Amino acid sequence: MSRYLIKKEIRQKRKEDEHAWRKEMEDQVDLMEDRLEMGNIITTLFTIMDLSSHLSFE
Secondary structure: OOHHHHHHHHHHHHHHHHHHHHHHHHHHHHHHHHHHHHHHHHHHHHHHHHHHHOOOOO
């Protein structure tokens, strides 16, 4: 195999690895954003429950 073909193959493999790594990082970011959003929703619900416990509906 010529040096040119070997280098070309190495470059292609690096591109594939980089693409896979970027996809994995994007998936991780999406997961973190979902968890943050869920945490914000839960915090809001607990805040509402806490505030409503101080109200009287008499």
